Amino acid sequence: MNKKNFWLLIKYVVLFLGAVLVILPLIFVLISSFKSNDEIFTSAFSLPKNINFKNYFTVFNSTYHLHTYFFNSIGYAVVVCSVGVLIDTMAAYAIGRMKWKFNKLILAFFLSGLMIPLHAILVPLYVMVSRFSLPNQFALQLLFIASTIPTSVFLIVSYLSQVPRAMEESAVIDGCSIPYLFVTIVIPLIKPAIATITIFNFRAVWNDLLLSLVFLNNESIQTLQLGISNFKGAYFSDYGLILAALVVSIIPSVIVFLFMSDKIVNGISAGAIKG
Numbered sequence: 001m002n003k004k005n006f007w008l009l010i011k012y013v014v015l016f017l018g019a020v021l022v023i024l025p026l027i028f029v030l031i032s033s034f035k036s037n038d039e040i041f042t043s044a045f046s047l048p049k050n051i052n053f054k055n056y057f058t059v060f061n062s063t064y065h066l067h068t069y070f071f072n073s074i075g076y077a078v079v080v081c082s083v084g085v086l087i088d089t090m091a092a093y094a095i096g097r098m099k100w101k102f103n104k105l106i107l108a109f110f111l112s113g114l115m116i117p118l119h120a121i122l123v124p125l126y127v128m129v130s131r132f133s134l135p136n137q138f139a140l141q142l143l144f145i146a147s148t149i150p151t152s153v154f155l156i157v158s159y160l161s162q163v164p165r166a167m168e169e170s171a172v173i174d175g176c177s178i179p180y181l182f183v184t185i186v187i188p189l190i191k192p193a194i195a196t197i198t199i200f201n202f203r204a205v206w207n208d209l210l211l212s213l214v215f216l217n218n219e220s221i222q223t224l225q226l227g228i229s230n231f232k233g234a235y236f237s238d239y240g241l242i243l244a245a246l247v248v249s250i251i252p253s254v255i256v257f258l259f260m261s262d263k264i265v266n267g268i269s270a271g272a273i274k275g
Helices: 003-032 037-042 054-059 066-096 103-115 118-132 136-160 166-173 178-189 191-206 210-215 224-229 239-272
Strands: none
Touching (some): 066 103, 066 178, 066 239, 103 136, 118 210, 210 224
């Protein structure tokens, strides 16, 4: 075995071990979701004696409200992804394509948001929301959208720098207006970047616990992750139910990733290359 093949083998071994470390916990959660609480403690790593969907039926009944939390999270994700992506795309186009005096300064302002951890400004955010008496749902969606802007604008601006201007210049010469140019030419050209930030924004909203915990005090509007966190204290720590709820929470993220993983790779790789 030559040196090149040796390092290639090492790379594949490391990647295989990394994949195993990621997949094993998911398999454990899936298998354990079909077990009773006692079976989880007595035979945690064995297959379930009887595969039944009792835990899944239980978490979706009217007592546990998992279906309410699930659709709440779907609603938040849809609003944030649609409104946020529109705002991010328009801001990135204005910064990356239009020549004006402060475009680089505004880009630096957006990127500065990447250096500020959310935990550091959580208290000021809560005070501000309280003083403005914003509805909890609206405040949470607004914070989600604001928190996704820095990364989204950076990715789209980077991607736009790799897109030729020829089609846009031809359209302008033919008398095309800026809004029509943006909708009919620019958006189709940057679909991989839009798909990438949509997935990132969806994951950020779907997996959030911190913002929901702070800003949502009404059970009827809580997110899925916050609802699952309430299972432990409120329902006697039935880990079979908790794991079944976790499987339900994982499924949308897996589906989105499987259908759009190639868009993530294309969007990030194209946006990361400076020509």
